[in-house]
Amino acid sequence: MDCRAKWVAGGETSDPIVISSRVRLARNLKGIPFPGAMSSKEGSEVLSRVATLLEQKAPHGYEVFYMAKMPQVERLALVEEHLISYDLANKTEGAVAISRDGATSVMLNEEDHLRIQALLPGLSLEEAWQTADSCDDFLEAELDFAFHEDYGYLTACPTNVGTGMRASVMLHLPALVESRQIGRLLAAIGQFGLMARGLYGEGTEAKGSIFQISNQVTCGIAEDEIVRNLKAVVEQIKAQEQAHLQKMVALQRAKIEDRVYRALGLLTNARVLDSSEAMVLLSELRLGVSAGLLSLPVGVLSELLVLMQPGVLQTVNKVNLDALERDIKRGEIVRRRLLEVLGREKQ
Amino acid sequence: MLCEECRKHQANVHVTQVLNGERTEKNLCEHCAQAMGELDLAGLGSGSFNINNLLAGIMSMEQGSLALKSRGLACATCGMDYRRFAEGGRLGCADCYQTFSRQLAPLLKRIHGTPTHQGKLPSRGALSVNRKRHLSRLKGELKAAVEQEHFERAAEIRDQIKRVEQGG
Ligand SMILES: [Zn+2]
Ligand SMILES: [Zn+2]
Ligand SMILES: [Zn+2]
Secondary structure (H helix, E strand, O other): OOOOOOOOOOOOOOOOOEEEEEEEEEEOEOOOOOHHHOOHHHHHHHHHHHHHHHHHHOOOOEEEEEHHHOOHHHHHHHHHOOOOOHHHHOOOOOEEEEEOOOOEEEEEOOOOOEEEEEEEEOOOHHHHHHHHHHHHHHHHOOOOEOEEOOOEEOOOOHHHOEOOEEEEEEEEOHHHHHOOOHHHHHHHHHHHOEEEEEOOOEOOEOHHHEEEEEEOOOOOOOHHHHHHHHHHHHHHHHHHHHHHHHHHHHHHHHHHHHHHHHHHHHHOOOOOOOHHHHHHHHHHHHHHHHOOOOOOOHHHHHHHHHHOOHHHHHHHOOOOOOHHHHHHHHHHHHHHHHHHHHHHHHO | OEOOOOOOOEOOEEEEEEEOOEEEEEEEOHHHHHHOOOOOHHHHHOOOOOHHHHHHHHHHHHHHHHHHHHOOOEOOOOOOEHHHHHHHOOOOOOOHHHHOHHHHHHHHHHHHOOOOOOOOOOOOOOHHHHHHHHHHHHHHHHHHHHHOOOHHHHHHHHHHHHHHHHHO
16 A cells, blocks of 8 residues: 655655655657647657656656556546646656656646656655756756757746746645634735635635745746745745644644544544545644644644545545445544554553 | 735735635735634645746736737747637747837736846856846946046946956
8 A cells, every 4th residue: 555656655744834846857858849739640659768767867867658558547646745736747758767666757749748846744845856856967968958049948838937846835834724824814915926826625624724935936047046936935834834733732732632533533543534534534634743732743633634535545546436335444444544543652 | 917806016925725625716915815724724635726827817817918919929820819719828939029028028027026037047148148148247347436526446447347348
């Protein structure tokens, strides 16, 4: 029962607020039209050139997965692990090379020929940038990338031109949501050249108070400055979340403790658990850890966040399940894992 | 793109509101988003804020004037024409940046502020950029040296600049 992505699996993090950090670099091969305008022959050429390079010569060793050869549920699982985008999952020319340690994935023939991304647990933007940068260095030693003297690295969409870099963090902000500060806060980050969106929203609800913040501007600013800016803002948001959480706990400790332990009771006993209920309850546990009311390794909460998703659920367990069967399986996985770590915590 | 409420400031918040079962979506600036009081969280949660929507908005605003001037303009390398670019927001190949440079300039400025690349350069094929950057750094140092009346240092830098300009 394993995930490939490092932010989930090797999740040695103690940060309940910043779930993961990602740096993504967009690159295109010189002399071949961007994926949206290339022929399928050119598409195969991109795949064979880059995939071979990563598989055979890259220092950390990569495994390549071709979208055309993968069942839908396995592609969905890669999306849920954040190793590929939803767009790539639906591209027949698409492929992804994933490093053995699950920290780097290189999407091929998405919107650009290459999307190099490094994804790590916790607030580790510098490390993610270094990881993506060194993968880019390796590729660049062998490939010529489309580059413009003024504009920088050229991308299919003008919003990515320049560094081609999108740095982002995934944040859990329940106290800011409940104190109704979140809207104001997320609106204000615009002035720092950043943008925000809710994650895991289905329909009109932000489930689990999880938000993603990323840089909006990619050109005219150097990579390490993008990282510095984003990190500074994230640290402030984190401090505000902590302050609001402490205030909440100071005002109504018993109530919050009750919420957290009710969530724990449900998650360790429920036999049928749908994904939106699980999202909300796992968010309560994370809040409990953040407030110091519950002792639980937060890495496990990230792991469950991914293991409970429908694609991963079916892929890791090697079964096809209908909706009810999935809810039963989800209940079983969450229950077992939580009881296992709680047992360990007590010893 | 501009805020749909005040039409004065840059829109950087995407808000979805559900009122009586009716869904409305708006791109607002931070002032107007704040003025709306409690921002509808559901809106942020729907994950529909997308930089590409923002781009489409910018494009459609500029389309009127530019589309006319750009009619028939197409990239010789990949065949992309301006109308298709304006609709989809995606360029077809690296040469499109040359073909549509006049149309792209204001767009890139709007998105990125000063669209002059800073940061990483490819290890190959960016020698001239490297030289340009080196020169502009040296010229900055020269100016500082002159201002501080460090004339010996200034003379040294001047020699260095000469060498870079000649040799590359
Ligand atoms: Zn406004
Ligand atoms: Zn305004
Ligand atoms: Zn073109």
